[in-house]
Amino acid sequence: MVKVVFEVNGRTIELDVEPNELLINTLRNRLGLTGTKYGCGIGECGACTVLVDGEPMLSCLLLTVDVNGKRVETVEGLTSERNPGVVQKAFMEEGAIQCGYCTPGFIVMAEYMRRRNVEPVDENIKEYLKGNLCRCTGYINIYKAVRKALKAR
Ligand code: FES
Ligand code: FES
Known part of the structure; x- marks a missing residue:
């Protein structure tokens, strides 16, 4: 396991992850951020897009260890049921x-x-x-x- 510290939607997250854990699985399965969707899993559909340090990335192709020290924004950080943007x-x-x-x-x-x-x-x-x-x-x-x-x- 590898320790990673990163920011998700303004919250600092500290986790031990497998070296091959995909960011989409960390977001959905460990952080409960199921807004990010798993479509193709091979970088073809864009359903898993998140922003990493402000740039769009496909979270189905990104390892969680690679966002260590970075800022991740998911759809949950950009939308709100009560106060839509x-x-x-x-x-x-x-x-x-x-x-x-x-x-x-x-x-x-x-x-x-x-x-x-x-x-x-x-x-x-x-x-x-x-x-x-x-x-x-x-x-x-x-x-x-x-x-x-x-x-x-
Ligand atoms: S799930 Fe289709 S590009 Fe990531
Ligand atoms: S795939 Fe159903 S609304 Fe786009």
Whole structure:
């Protein structure tokens, strides 16, 4: 076992982990942060996206030991049932959610785009979201929601 200390959604976490433990399993199974979804497990779908030191990473491909000393943000840190943020609200208003399995990954990416002040044009939105797959919505409403969130500065 290896001791790791890292921050998750503003909380300092100290854990002993196996050297091969994946971040997604630490988040979901040990920290109860089940908002981050396990889709493909091979880096193809984006459902497991989290921010590590502000950059999007696929937690199904990342070892927990590799976030030692780093700052992790999951969808739980970016959304709130009582007080929804701009991105969360835009997704609800635009009907960008069906089964919801892909939604956390899209929300994390949309928040990342907002922080980078990405221009809300289709070309950018498609480029940033090309690693996130959705089997339900046909993407139109997701793109609308992201455009709305980017405009709402
Ligand atoms: S579960 Fe990580 S990319 Fe699909
Ligand atoms: S809403 Fe079902 S996979 Fe996207």
